[in-house]
Amino acid sequence: MSETEKVSKELIFIIDDEETIRDGCRQVLEKSGHSVITAGNGLDGIRIAREKHPDLVFVDLKMPGMSGLEIIDILLEDIPYIVLVVITGYASIVSAVESMKRGAYDYLPKPFTPDQLRAVTKRGLEHRNLRIEAKMLRDAKEQVEKDFITFVSHEMRSPLVTIQQYMEALKIVAGGCLSDEAVNIIERCDKRIRNLEDLVEHWLDMSRIENGTLTQKKEPVNFAAIVARSMDEMMPLCQRRGLEMEKELPGDLPSVIGDEESLVRVLINIIGNATKYTPSGGRINIAAEYDDLDVTISISDTGAGIPQDKIPFIFDPFFRGKGKDDRQRGSGLGLSFCKRIMEAHDGKIDVSSEEGKGTTFVLRFHR
Amino acid sequence: MTAKKKVLLIDDDKDFLMATRLILEKSGYEVFLAEDGKSGVDMVKSVAPDLAIVDMMMETWGEGFEVVSKVRSMEQGKDMPLIVLSAVDLQGPYQAFEPSEESPKVNMVLHKPVKADDLIKYVGELIG
Numbered sequence: 001m002s003e004t005e006k007v008s009k010e011l012i013f014i015i016d017d018e019e020t021i022r023d024g025c026r027q028v029l030e031k032s033g034h035s036v037i038t039a040g041n042g043l044d045g046i047r048i049a050r051e052k053h054p055d056l057v058f059v060d061l062k063m064p065g066m067s068g069l070e071i072i073d074i075l076l077e078d079i080p081y082i083v084l085v086v087i088t089g090y091a092s093i094v095s096a097v098e099s100m101k102r103g104a105y106d107y108l109p110k111p112f113t114p115d116q117l118r119a120v121t122k123r124g125l126e127h128r129n130l131r132i133e134a135k136m137l138r139d140a141k142e143q144v145e146k147d148f149i150t151f152v153s154h155e156m157r158s159p160l161v162t163i164q165q166y167m168e169a170l171k172i173v174a175g176g177c178l179s180d181e182a183v184n185i186i187e188r189c190d191k192r193i194r195n196l197e198d199l200v201e202h203w204l205d206m207s208r209i210e211n212g213t214l215t216q217k218k219e220p221v222n223f224a225a226i227v228a229r230s231m232d233e234m235m236p237l238c239q240r241r242g243l244e245m246e247k248e249l250p251g252d253l254p255s256v257i258g259d260e261e262s263l264v265r266v267l268i269n270i271i272g273n274a275t276k277y278t279p280s281g282g283r284i285n286i287a288a289e290y291d292d293l294d295v296t297i298s299i300s301d302t303g304a305g306i307p308q309d310k311i312p313f314i315f316d317p318f319f320r321g322k323g324k325d326d327r328q329r330g331s332g333l334g335l336s337f338c339k340r341i342m343e344a345h346d347g348k349i350d351v352s353s354e355e356g357k358g359t360t361f362v363l364r365f366h367r
Numbered sequence: 368m369t370a371k372k373k374v375l376l377i378d379d380d381k382d383f384l385m386a387t388r389l390i391l392e393k394s395g396y397e398v399f400l401a402e403d404g405k406s407g408v409d410m411v412k413s414v415a416p417d418l419a420i421v422d423m424m425m426e427t428w429g430e431g432f433e434v435v436s437k438v439r440s441m442e443q444g445k446d447m448p449l450i451v452l453s454a455v456d457l458q459g460p461y462q463a464f465e466p467s468e469e470s471p472k473v474n475m476v477l478h479k480p481v482k483a484d485d486l487i488k489y490v491g492e493l494i495g
Binding site for chain 1: 382385394483
């Protein structure tokens, strides 16, 4: 059967051990323009259904061998959008209710008339089409969201990148002709553009997390590697800001399941934060420990600390602390990003802080 | 005096091309511009550059990748130093900066925007 035929002509499948029922149903339904296939027992029923992917299945609940309920479970699991109607041999409302609890859509008590069969069939097929339509609408909505993110990402980031490249060119082209004041202006522009770039980047990350398109691998991740990568990345910044950074990791730190890239970014975000709020001469320490249940990574600084009344809000989008330098503005999305990523890992992020002494962020993962 | 080394830039953003050209020209390279993948590939043949820089963030990621594959399959391009420019959301074999076995070999992956000093240094290291 070709695809187009399948679309125009719904395939109905009757699983019943009574030949008269099978033949009767076939005659009625074929007359109303449907394709009909039949099986005389549960096992054949499942085999044929897997192969033919029928749109609507009638299953007799009372057959020798496999029980109707078992067949329902298997078919619902195996075949997407399948609609099941149970045929109850006796007026047993109990078994009909049980089937519907398991996911059958409707039931048809024996004996039934051709009109009843046609009515149930019509209802079942309508239900199936509605479900398919709903799925298509959901997919379309997701696609629009994804396209929008791609669009924004390209359209907002490209001009920023180009402006930055022009400023690089300006420095080269104008070279020695620029006064210190002019160089300073260019640097300030540069910084603000980078802030804007971060904002776009973080905003995109948040949108990606929300619609599930942020690539999240699920593979064993090695914390030593994550810490090392994050420290490599952030060391130059620490040095520029006059901060020391150290790690204390047990050698046998167990791995957890997660996405290395996003965890590196979580650490980079937290370390970056620490550099903003820690005065020159301060220290950032990264430590890890584990027990039978959890692995925890803590990132401590000797910075300004967070006022107690602000702690409940620091993971909220667009919350910003007051940095040691007002120009060091972040996007205000970094910590909410971290929190979302930790949630995606079934983990937790906590913070403890004492004003004037420092702040510690703790990342907790289940083993 | 020896002839200037030729660098081909392939990017669909005219302004990015212009900015990058200014940087490279100032360092004494002769710079050729292509605004899309196809003309870029053609120019590898007609210009025979010493090095090409390809943006992987053109209209689609596939376009940049296709340019790299085509260039590598050409006589003029198979040994030419090739730099690809990536963006943060680069998807594909160059994403992790560790191209897979079957992806065509590039000499370097740089992030956009590229610091002028870095660009000059890396191009210098590749073609002098």
